[in-house]
Amino acid sequence: MKEYEQRLALLASRGDRDAFRKIVEDNKKKIFYLAYDLTGSTQDAEDLSQEVFIKAYRSIDKFRGDASLSSWLYRITVNAFLDIKRKKSYNAEKQQDALDEGLASDPVFEQSSANRDPEKHAESKQIQMHIDQALEHLSPRERTVFIMRHYQGQSGKEIGASLGISTGTVKSLMSRALNKLQKVLGSYRHPLSGFARAAGKEAYQ
Amino acid sequence: MKQCKKINQLMADAVYGDLSETGKRVFQDHIDTCPQCAQDYDKIKKTLGVMEQRERPEMSTGFWDNYYQRLEEKLDHSEKLESKERRKQLSVAQPHDFTVSTVHEPPSKRRWLTYVLATAAVLFVAAGIALYMSSMYEEDEGFAAATAAIPSYNTAVSDHFDSVQPVLVDYANYTPSQNKPVYAAQNGGEDELVTIGKSAIKKLLLENQMLKRVVAKQKNIPAKQLLEELEVILLELENGGDDPRGTRQLIKELIDEYDILFKMDVYKKKRKQKTLSPTTSL
Numbered sequence: 001m002k003e004y005e006q007r008l009a010l011l012a013s014r015g016d017r018d019a020f021r022k023i024v025e026d027n028k029k030k031i032f033y034l035a036y037d038l039t040g041s042t043q044d045a046e047d048l049s050q051e052v053f054i055k056a057y058r059s060i061d062k063f064r065g066d067a068s069l070s071s072w073l074y075r076i077t078v079n080a081f082l083d084i085k086r087k088k089s090y091n092a093e094k095q096q097d098a099l100d101e102g103l104a105s106d107p108v109f110e111q112s113s114a115n116r117d118p119e120k121h122a123e124s125k126q127i128q129m130h131i132d133q134a135l136e137h138l139s140p141r142e143r144t145v146f147i148m149r150h151y152q153g154q155s156g157k158e159i160g161a162s163l164g165i166s167t168g169t170v171k172s173l174m175s176r177a178l179n180k181l182q183k184v185l186g187s188y189r190h191p192l193s194g195f196a197r198a199a200g201k202e203a204y205q
Numbered sequence: 206m207k208q209c210k211k212i213n214q215l216m217a218d219a220v221y222g223d224l225s226e227t228g229k230r231v232f233q234d235h236i237d238t239c240p241q242c243a244q245d246y247d248k249i250k251k252t253l254g255v256m257e258q259r260e261r262p263e264m265s266t267g268f269w270d271n272y273y274q275r276l277e278e279k280l281d282h283s284e285k286l287e288s289k290e291r292r293k294q295l296s297v298a299q300p301h302d303f304t305v306s307t308v309h310e311p312p313s314k315r316r317w318l319t320y321v322l323a324t325a326a327v328l329f330v331a332a333g334i335a336l337y338m339s340s341m342y343e344e345d346e347g348f349a350a351a352t353a354a355i356p357s358y359n360t361a362v363s364d365h366f367d368s369v370q371p372v373l374v375d376y377a378n379y380t381p382s383q384n385k386p387v388y389a390a391q392n393g394g395e396d397e398l399v400t401i402g403k404s405a406i407k408k409l410l411l412e413n414q415m416l417k418r419v420v421a422k423q424k425n426i427p428a429k430q431l432l433e434e435l436e437v438i439l440l441e442l443e444n445g446g447d448d449p450r451g452t453r454q455l456i457k458e459l460i461d462e463y464d465i466l467f468k469m470d471v472y473k474k475k476r477k478q479k480t481l482s483p484t485t486s487l
Contacts, residue, residue, distance in 0.1 A: 017277075021273055024272070024273050024276060028269070028272050028273070032272075033261060036261065036262065042262050042264070050276050053276055053280075054279060054280055054283060057280060085430075086430060124260070127258050128259065128260060130255075131255065131256060131258065131259045134256075139433045139436075140433070141433065141437060149217075149221065150253065150256060151259070155223075156223070164455075164459070164462065165437060165441065165455070165459070166441060166444055166445065166451075166452070168440075168441075168443075168445065169437065169440040169441050171214070171217060171218070171444075172440045172443070172444060173437075173440070174217045175213070175214055178252065178253075181252050182248050182249055182252040185255050185256075186248075
């Protein structure tokens with residue numbers, strides 16, 4: 001796998017668009033869903049994931065093959081997300097409007113929920129809104145650490161490598177994120193059903 | 206109480222099954238005997254149970270099939286823009302159109318024009334940087350009115366930066382001693398370590414958290430972001446026990462990456478200007 005990826009990266013660095021396309025096709029879902037988890041919107045996820053692949057294309061000659069291509073792309077995604085938050089001071093008003101409208105504004109989400117009965121659909125929408133609101137209470141780094149741990153199943157070491165911080169700080173940020181989420185979601189207490197780290201990784205890949 | 210604090214920090218590892226065998230035993234023994242920690246652990250598990258219900262959008266087949274095509278269009282477009290920019294830069298650097306003009310200007314005039322253009326470019330870039338920095342740290346129009354009731358919070362943030370800056374400057378300027386063994390021998394086995402006491406770090410972290418809440422309430426986003434970046438560095442200081450050299454290097458890299466010393470200086474200068482300005486209501 002390593003040799004295969006290194007070969008693809010080498011070809012792509014020489015301008016081989018077919019090789020680059022292969023890299024995109026192999027990783028687009030992982031990177032899109034990581035971007036979705038970070039940004040909370042399908043439109044922003046598409047923009048962010050495409051920005052990631054463009055950055056990757058421009059710097060593919062820097063890929064050394066020490067880690068996998070997907071780990072390298074994860075790192076680019078996380079840094080691009082943190083850059084956006086830093087530069088744009090991510091529009092809090094826009095997010096609040098989106099939350100106020102509820103997820104009905106996201107046609108993709110509506111599509112996926114269309115077949116449910118109305119009562120369950122309304123309850124699910126409510127839960128999604130509260131989950132998104134809870135995530136908004138986290139700082140960009142806390143959110144990134146939580147998302148990568150909980151939804152992407154990354155280890156503390158992998159997260160630290162992506163963010164350029166130690167595993168100790170990953171643990172501190174994770175602890176803070178959990179405490180904040182617990183405070184915000186205090187009114188929602190659902191029984192934990194078969195939760196495991198492996199489930200987190202499998203369900204969201 | 207101290208044990209409860211330690212157990213609280215282990216809860217994230219426990220819930221994800223990342224504790225060692227010994228860690229699991231210690232954790233479970235405490236949970237079995239401490240009702241408060243057991244309750245807190247239960248709350249965390251239930252919170253994660255809710256977070257698990259976050260739904261992922263199911264993107265259509267068409268979305269995935271056309272993903273690369275949309276990406277390629279963006280890539281081609283950005284490459285066209287880049288090449289246009291490169292051509293523009295080349296034409297600025299070479300003011301004469303050699304394919305059209307047959308009139309050759311004297312070399313001294315050509316050089317003078319190049320100097321003028323280069324100076325204008327530098328001034329333009331400097332103005333752009335100044336505008337960007339001022340927009341980054343400019344408060345909302347209602348900020349002065351909103352903070353008139355709490356005139357001391359800006360001072361508190363500046364004081365916090367004053368407390369942290371000397372430590373960060375030490376880390377930013379740290380270079381390993383050339384004669385480590387000699388230095389260590391002369392100093393009772395200690396290398397040139399830049400250290401700060403754990404209780405001092407905890408105090409700074411608490412201060413940082415309190416100030417983050419205050420600035421967030423005042424909707425001062427740039428200050429909040431700056432405090433968040435500082436918090437990551439303070440967490441590294443707090444957590445970096447086992448590998449002092451690795452921690453030092455990491456902190457130095459974070460200071461450079463966030464450009465935190467420069468940003469703190471800019472923040473304090475702007476605060477000072479607002480305080481001294483006769484028009485401010487602070």
